[in-house]
Amino acid sequence: RKEVEQDPGPFNVPEGATVAFNCTYSNSASQSFFWYRQDCRKEPKLLMSVYSSGNEDGRFTAQLNRASQYISLLIRDSKLSDSATYLCVVTPMNSGYSTLTFGKGTMLLVSP
């Protein structure tokens, strides 16, 4: 099983729709979780961290399910500008320092 797995998509949704992505991770000891966003031919940028209790930032909500080892990203009221690839990122170690492990990303296309 790969360390971090995502559905590559693309997810095609109309403006205003609600869309959700899941990401599964293999290392049950993983402690830190993030969603990064990458626009076409640009660098990845941190979208939000994912906390155990879940967190919300405007139209974006991130959830963590440790029992099933997945994290999710929910986008409400999709905008054209939300079109991008969303990368799931996990720190696999449970102590000390560990480099980030990136998923391959899920592509979202929002159409008018």
Added chain:
Amino acid sequence: NAGVTQTPKFRVLKTGQSMTLLCAQDMNHEYMYWYRQDPGMGLRLIHYSVGEGTTAKGEVPDGYNVSRLKKQNFLLGLESAAPSQTSVYFCASSYPEESGRFVWETQYFGPGTRLLVL
């Protein structure tokens, strides 16, 4: 505050040629990274550094060397370029945050270098 910058932005090499990619950051970050991104493969870590004068291998280090002589710079070298090294290369930097025994980080990426090896 320029953040993370990379030079060059684009380069074409012939097989066997050498080149150095430069990454610079002005955020006083301790940690720096080099990734490559290929279609269908996602971001893969080549080498990283947790401080000036230190480097470590990542997931795909073969064919690359790195140096961190100054805290703000991280150089990636290709001694003898191969077509398999055609890719987009991203540099990133971060600062570690700690809580108890856990360390985590937010990585800031440069704009990337597109390399084509013929």
